[in-house]
Amino acid sequence: MKDFNKDKFNSAIERKLAGAEVQPGSSVWEGIEAELLKQDNRRMQKKASFYRNLAAAVIFIALISIYFNLQDFAYRNNQESTFLPEKINILEDRLLLDRNKSISSIPAVNSRNKQNDSEQIGEKTIGNRLSNEKSGNGNVLIASNEIERSNLLSTDENALPILEKLEIRNPASLSELPKLDYKIEKVSYFAVSNVDKVKERSTVRWNSNVNVGSGNFNPNSEITETPIFSTVSTLNNAGTNARTLTDQSSATSQERNAVEDLSSAPMKGNMSFTFGLNLGVQLNDRWNIKSGVQYGAFRSTSSSSTVLRDKNSDKLYPYHGASSSTEISDGRVVNAISEYELYNDFQIITFPLMLSYKIIDSKFDVSLVGGISADLILRNTLKGGSQQINEIEFNQNDRQSYKKVFASSIAGLDISYPFADKYAISIMPTFKKALSNITTENATFDSTPAFLGLNMSLTYMF
């Protein structure tokens, strides 16, 4: 709603200020970015919380399934160990002969408690039931066993056709049962689900699986130590010239403490992603051994209020006391800035060797998994959550804080569901931890990375 009736004075001011520009300081964007990062983190936490809940739900459902499988397993074991043949007493259906001389059956209700009573009643009434039980509409009520045994049957004019039909209904042996003349193409899973599997003992079978996983990776939650090489760098305010201090004066010590405070927030695990391919051998119906190759992109986060400034290029690099100490060199100094988010990203190739033992062999197979792995760090980078902070890649041998290769132990629980004869899908909660400290001599901190994740895989059994 512009007012076009302004006088010349207003117009002159408006004209003068139109297009006026004033360059803001760099701290404005840093503040904006810090706030946006906080919002991103809040969103990430919500997402992570969702996936955690989803994983918990999956595990819960799996545990429920295991419970019911165990019930089934225990029942069947009990059946196998204490099976006693038991004579089954079946009450015969009562037959109804209608006026059209066709037979209908009335199902008998069987009850163990009432069985004896029924038999007694049967004995008492056997002689006169057929002759006496005539319904109002002329139908005759009979019992099939009684018909065969009763001489009275021959006296009834309806008896012969009934007897012929009863002989068909009650063959002398199973071999005389009429055969179906059509082919059975499909059988319901539920109809055969309780049929015992044919056990193939000591049969070596190959299998392969592809898997994807996600989890939480942490190089070490304890690495908060901040080593500062006072001979080559010291804290100074952003934008000022660096000073190189070699003495151990109290001022230097204070600065060192300040750097430690500003750059030693704990490393926290973050969402990670893995995928891979395994080839396995099923040694028998319980033991399985598998190996393969896995690729993982792992991220851990922290915060820092210090950066490394390259004195020659004036470029800024992220700095975390525990993760980037080896990046400090003669040309770089530590600068204090506003707090920013810091990401330590690892790309690791893993060669696992895992042995699994099936503890439950049912609809859902459950196996305990243990193993070791050789892990090869492909890439280790440190990123700052700001456009103004460049990425550091630890690609030079003398600047690596972590060993290139290390060994880890693996433990997990594999819950799989076989289907379509040759396939199985499975989920496997996994915990993996390095066997020993994986840092190099250059680093002044120890690290034994741990990974907690959930793998999902599709297996093909040859």
Add this chain to the structure above:
Amino acid sequence: MPRTKELIKGCQKGDRKSQYELYQQFSSGMLAIALRYSKSTLEAEDILQEGFIKVFENIKKFRGESSIGYWIKRIIINTALNHQRSKLYLYPMVDVEDLKEGMTSMSVDNLAVEDLMNLIQGLPTGCQVIFNLYAIEGYHHKEIAEMLEISIGTSKSQYARARKILMEQLEKQSKWGNERFQ
């Protein structure tokens, strides 16, 4: 323009690089606006920072019905008003006085942008905001009254006061300039 559209799309996806580029494109213009509504550069930068955070938070709602520059400007002005709102009533109201018609646009034209900005910043907060909204942004007194939840009379009186102060300042500067060159 297509580049700006790409930036907006990037910002809507939360891409930090696009956000930074959009900020780079508009921040200096917006700081000049924020300066007119504040007393110092520091305060203006606070307004700018808060304003751009709101921009990135709400950019998904931007439908392109107006230009992105105008949309950001509205957010910056609203943020500035929120900053100044508490200070609006700290100054006594004055009656509307007859405006001097003798002062022409010549005095303003001879002034540097920085000096004019300083003069506006030197105005009491209440009339500074109203002067900006009426004289520069082009709002009616009725609209200003609704925006700031004040009476139309107050808006008019504050504007008149601002204008009077500015003209006095310009007159002083003009005299000082003339004396200097005589």
